[in-house]
Amino acid sequence: MTSTGKKFDESDFSMFFGPAHPGSGNFSVKVDMRGERVLKATADPGYLHRGFEKLMEYREPMQNAVISDRVCVLEPLQWNLVHAEAVDNLMEYDVPERAKYIRVIMAELSRIQSHFIWYAVMSLGTGFMTGFNVSMGYRDYILDVFNLITGGRVYPAGYLCPGGVRKDFPENAEKKILKLLDKVEYMRKFANKENLAWLARFKDIGVITKEDAIKYGATGPVLRGSGVSADVRRDDPYEVYDKLEFDIPVYDEGDAYHRFRVGMEEIEESMKIIKQAVERLPKGEVKTPNLKPIVQFRKAKGETYVRNELSRGEGTFYMVATGEKTPYRVKIRGPSFSHMIPILERLLTGVDYADVPAIYWSLYQCPADVDR
Amino acid sequence: MAVTEQEQTNLVKTLSSELGASVNPGRERRLWVEINPANIVDACMKVQKIGFEHLSTISAVDWLEEGRFELVYHLWSYQYNTLLSIKTKIDRKKPSISSINSIWDTYAETCEREIHELFGIDFKGNKNLIPLFLEDWEGPPPFLKDFNWREFTMKEHYKEDNPREKVYFEVKK
């Protein structure tokens, strides 16, 4: 056994848990190791930097809505919603009621398919290939419903746009959504079963205390797995969330296994929200009448800060407008920015190498959120 | 937990007297205040004791005609369900301000690293200002308003006789 107290030892080496690795996604971490123990980890982002904040200064709001779903590939409908709310706050019109209910239904369906991907990559990182195949297969049924309503399986091209939504639901869309929830119910039971191999591997690993979680900027399932009961949908409600009823699962232990349990129990709450919203869907228009076809952004002045609860945490937009056709400054904050650089470097010090994939995937990162 | 009107007005009065500047409410659950850049570390410590413990992000805006940068610190309170945004303005030719890593540790250092790389602002007390996203970059900081990125990329990477790249040379803005 090598001790971590000595300064130099003959078994010191460093390596990349890098971007072209089958267990790590598009993100790179450089680990300094001594034998089988990690001494220090340094995060190395930047492989997906496209400069969104500068791109959005040269395009009008309707064109920005079309490219805003490429900020993160795993939850595009939810980033559309954040951008649409930021532009709506700066202009002076009201969004119709039917459009608000449609926005909530699409955002919750996107949250369910994102949690299925979490189950899939957690299985991939620990070697359970059956779980990966089953959950990616059930995710495909949700993508077929997206294809029917928005026109694209993964990228909806600005379906939730400033002023409402781009097109109304086609015929029989509500019946197809309710039939889809029966298939989702099977996968939800599969994901909530207790798995003895994962209990042995993930319990008491990667513990974050309550004070550390708030100090280092954790949000979303990472924060709720450490004992803080906070959710943007309940504390700072947007759209029609203040009229719907749902619960928030919270656990106190703060280790990798309980963060993952918080995510899997949220699927049931999302199904409740969708059923209530489909029952109460009112009739009417879906786009404000004086907006066809382009938003007149010259009438907007001021600044606004919008917060939303994405499937990974808190995602925000800060937009400044000075009376020209395009926004003056856009600042985007992704939820993985605080999870993957300060918290990961702190959690990976002094662990065995076999625990690194478990900690890495339980923080549930999206590398496109970090770099944008 | 909803906050009553009485608690909200009490909160605005406490914050105005602690920070020494007037706090303006925007739409619901949003407060905005502007202070002097020399007092930023004291202000953040006082406000954290009142209950604003979650640092959401730090944003920077480049006002070219005025000749100043503006930094905005967004803080959220789980107790009062309100967001407080603290704005300060610093000079554009030699921009520098103290770092807040004595309160929020390596998370504040990472936000400041990003602003240093993209805007060129120096943070005193932060020893970790190495590049975050870009590698081997040898030009001016890319997000400034007087850096013409279109001319820079056209000179280095695009040729005019390629029919697919010809359209970029004809764009007017």
Add this chain to the structure above:
Amino acid sequence: MKVGPVLEVFKNLFKKPMTVMFPKEVVEIPDRNRGEHHLDIDKCSSCGSCARICPNNAIEMVEVPKELAEKYPKTYPQVDLGKCCFCALCEDICPKDAIILTTNVFLATFDINTTIKPPIIAE
């Protein structure tokens, strides 16, 4: 020994599989799916709105070849499929409904010169 997994394996032996045998069968593609563009040149009025609203500068207004220049004297849109992001903003803004997006999504090719679609091909 647990009986649950064995029963489930037995039930799944008689169900339809989740996958289809591509390219012999194809999953049904709905009407709203955004694929290749189709221009009806008799309806186009050369206003240029589609070229101004495209977020990626993929549409350029060009003149037709000389044989057809008498019948179509103005400039007409040419689409570069390599830059297009298939967002359908050009279809929404056209005042005469001349450019529409069909459901043809099988567009992969090895030859880069076939990605630029001219407005009309002389025969």
